[in-house]
Amino acid sequence: MKSAPTYTALGAKGLLRKYYLNGEAGGGGVYLWASEAAARAWYTPEWEARMETAFGARPVVTYYENHVVVDNETGQVRIENA
Template identity: 35%
Template sequence: MITAIVRYRLPADIDRAACRDHFESIAPGFQSVKGLLSKHFIWSERGVAGGVYQWASQADAEAFYSGPWRDGIVRRYGMEPEIEFFTVFAKTDNEAGTVTVVEAAQPA
């Protein structure tokens, strides 16, 4: 499992409400993305927005970020997104009441 944190600076004319409204309108489209387990749409008062994505594999993530999605970010925000990948070793889900070990510790 891979977590990707994606960030980009918003143009001055896109405020909190405009960002929220845009995210709400596009969120359903992410339900059909191959390998995407979940996405959190994020915004900060510093004028930075993006997403925290959970992916089944890095290959799925890289395929998505190299396609039309990236072109749309550049077109809409005028910049390349900053994307950082992390390997997920374990996950605590308090809503579901579960702890999942994704990559178990190796015996010494």
């Protein structure tokens, strides 16, 4: 994946994981950030313009709160306080 080095480097800015998605409806990604502030620092209007130029469509960024994680790799259920 050509863009992987960009997202690897974002680890220093709070990106924990990126999942690349592709399907019949198009492509995108799911990003897990250390904080919403870290995500918002990356998803700027300049970033939106670059993505629109690169892919021909304006990206849509949706923020979700996550309070419970079922992690089968570690055998843990983590509950975060809101």
